Amino acid sequence: MAVDGAQLWTLNQRLLSVVMDACSAELAQLGLETKEFFVLAEVAASPYPAELAAALMIPKASVTVYVRNLVAKGFMRREIDDEDLRRHRLILTAEGQAARDRALSALAAEFDRRLARITPQDRTELQRILLEMLKTPE
Amino acid sequence: MAVDGAQLWTLNQRLLSVVMDACSAELAQLGLETKEFFVLAEVAASPYPAELAAALMIPKASVTVYVRNLVAKGFMRREIDDEDLRRHRLILTAEGQAARDRALSALAAEFDRRLARITPQDRTELQRILLEMLKTPE
DNA sequence: TAGAATTAGTTTGAAACTGTACTAGAAGAT
DNA sequence: ATCTTCTAGTACAGTTTCAAACTAATTCTA
Numbered sequence: 079m080a081v082d083g084a085q086l087w088t089l090n091q092r093l094l095s096v097v098m099d100a101c102s103a104e105l106a107q108l109g110l111e112t113k114e115f116f117v118l119a120e121v122a123a124s125p126y127p128a129e130l131a132a133a134l135m136i137p138k139a140s141v142t143v144y145v146r147n148l149v150a151k152g153f154m155r156r157e158i159d160d161e162d163l164r165r166h167r168l169i170l171t172a173e174g175q176a177a178r179d180r181a182l183s184a185l186a187a188e189f190d191r192r193l194a195r196i197t198p199q200d201r202t203e204l205q206r207i208l209l210e211m212l213k214t215p216e
Numbered sequence: 217m218a219v220d221g222a223q224l225w226t227l228n229q230r231l232l233s234v235v236m237d238a239c240s241a242e243l244a245q246l247g248l249e250t251k252e253f254f255v256l257a258e259v260a261a262s263p264y265p266a267e268l269a270a271a272l273m274i275p276k277a278s279v280t281v282y283v284r285n286l287v288a289k290g291f292m293r294r295e296i297d298d299e300d301l302r303r304h305r306l307i308l309t310a311e312g313q314a315a316r317d318r319a320l321s322a323l324a325a326e327f328d329r330r331l332a333r334i335t336p337q338d339r340t341e342l343q344r345i346l347l348e349m350l351k352t353p354e
Numbered sequence: 355t356a357g358a359a360t361t362a363g364t365t366t367g368a369a370a371c372t373g374t375a376c377t378a379g380a381a382g383a384t
Numbered sequence: 385a386t387c388t389t390c391t392a393g394t395a396c397a398g399t400t401t402c403a404a405a406c407t408a409a410t411t412c413t414a
Binding site: 264265266276277279280284300301302303304 | 392
C-alpha cells in the first residue's frame with residue numbers, strides 16, 4: 079500500500095505546530111517573539127537582511143521589522159559593511175547569542191521529547207530522509 | 217554521533233515551507249488562500265468552529281474569518297445545530313468538496329515530488345516516525 | 355564620467371490577524 | 385424558577401505583516 083503524501087504532509091505540519099506552540103511560552107520568557115527567534119537563529123549564517131529574507135522565505139520588509147525589534151532589545155546591532163556601503167552587517171551581541179542558544183535548547187528539548195519516543199536509528203533515518211527531500215532539484 | 221534535535225526541527229520546518237510555497241499558486245487558482253485551505257481540509261473531521269480552532273491551533277476569531285470567506289465563496293455553509301443552538305454546524309458544498317480534493321491532490325503531488333526521491337521503504341519509515349512523534353503523551 | 359540598470363534596505367499604507375469584550379444559549383446549583 | 389457559571393461564535397479595535405514605492409549605493413556600458 080502506498081503512503082499518502084497528503085497525509086504525511088499534514089502529519090508533519092501538525093508536529094511542527096505542536097512543538098512550536100509548546101515552546102512559545104519559553105521563548106517569550108527570553109524576550110523573543112516566535113518570528114524574531116527565527117531571525118535571531120539564522121543571523122549567524124545569513125548576516126545581511128536580504129540574505130535573511132531569502133533564507134527564511136519572508137519579505138524584506140518583515141526582516142526590517144524583526145531586526146529593528148531585535149536591535150531594540152539588545153540582541154544584535156547593525157554595522158555598515160566596508161565592502162558594500164548599502165549593506166547592513168548584522169552582529170549578534172553577547173546577550174543575543176545567549177538568548178539564541180537558550181531558545182534553541184528549549185526548542186531542541188521539546189523536539190527531543192518527541193524524538194525520544196523513537197530509536198536513535200530512526201532519528202538518523204529521519205534526518206537522512208528530510209535532507210534528501212530538501213535537496214534542491216537538479 | 218547523536219542527531220541534533222534543533223537541526224532536525226529546522227530541516228523539517230524548511231521542507232514544509234518549501235512545499236507550501238510551491239503549491240500556493242495552484243491553491244490560488246482554486247480560489248483558496250493557504251489558511252483557508254487548512255480550514256477547508258479539516259472541516260469534515262471537525263465540523264464546528266470551536267473544534268476547528270482547537271484542531272488547527274488557531275484563534276477562534278480567525279476561524280470566524282476563514283469560515284466567512286469560505287461560505288462567501290460557496291465552499292461551505294452554516295447550519296444551526298439542533299442539539300445545541302449556539303453551535304454552527306459547517307457543511308461542505310459539492311464545490312467545497314471538489315476544491316478540497318483538488319487542493320489536496322496538488323499538495324500531495326508536490327510533496328510526492330519530494331517523496332519520490334526517497335524509497336517506498338523510507339516513506340513508510342517516515343510515516344511511522346511522524347505518527348510516533350505526534351502521539352499525545354500519556 | 356555620465357547615465358541606465360541593479361541591488362540593499364527602509365518607509366508607507368493597506369490587508370490580515372488576533373486579544374478582548376460581547377451576546378446568546380446551556381448546564382448546574384439552590 | 386433564578387442565579388451563577390460556562391461554552392459557542394462573533395465584532396471590534398489594535399497590532400502585525402507585507403506588497404509597492406522609495407532612497408541610496410553599486411555596477412555596467414559606452
